[in-house]
Amino acid sequence: MENGKIESAKRYPSPNPQVKLTEIVYWSEGLKVKGLLAEPVNRESTSGILYLRGGIQSIGMVRPARIAQFASYGFTVFAPYYRGNRGGEGRDEFAGADRWDAVHAVEVLKQKCPGPVHLLAFSRGGIMALWTAVLRDDIASVVTWAGVTDTVLTYKERPDMRRMMKRLYGGTPNTALTAFEERNPLLRIEEAHMPFLIIHGLQDENVFPAQAYLLEEALKMNDQPHETWYFPEYTHFFPPAANRKVAKALTIWMKEQEKS
16 A cells, blocks of 8 residues: 555544644555644645654653644644554554654645645654654754654663663664664764754753754764754753743744745
8 A cells, every 4th residue: 555645534623623633544664554633724734744743652642732733833734643553553663664654644744735844853753753854855844852863872861761672672772782773863864954953951851962962963963954942941841831932933943944
């Protein structure tokens, strides 16, 4: 079955009357994967955002209110759940073959939105976004907010995730280094030619700031266009007012990239 082809769609309850939500089933590498689409009701949307969620399985699942927020700014937003989630086929591999669910989700968005496609990633979604940027040449910009960039660092930083990572990767960075390196998009980041915006709270203990610094350094080495917004006072989760302000600002940044 053709990658990115929409198999089915059904309306989903929306927290915002100005935004229509639809749950989509689409094809990715022979699997039926689910995701949530948000479309502004009363304004024409000419740009799309692929929203790449954090977490794994039910942790960090796509929140309707979050993607409706970005749709209310005039974007068509699609957020894949990744394989093996919410009844989708396959198994979530935390940036293994499931990266293709993000790559092919761009095709879903293009069927719903005629304009440029931007990537917006949070936490684990960061590594999914970087792979999508490497594997596609039609992305307008990438915003990674508290994003994972290197799974070896994640393994070291998060003792609570080691058991899950050992199970999925077949070992530790010492015993299964190849599995970790295969998931590292920084080794191919020079293939991504769009501008990047890195957002990170410097008090973050879920995804340490070192992950952002690694990405920044890799982009600098290749003279790739990038900007950083570091917030010394914030953790992984920004306070609501600051979150709204940064969310609005990043959509303005995306629109500016379309002009350049």
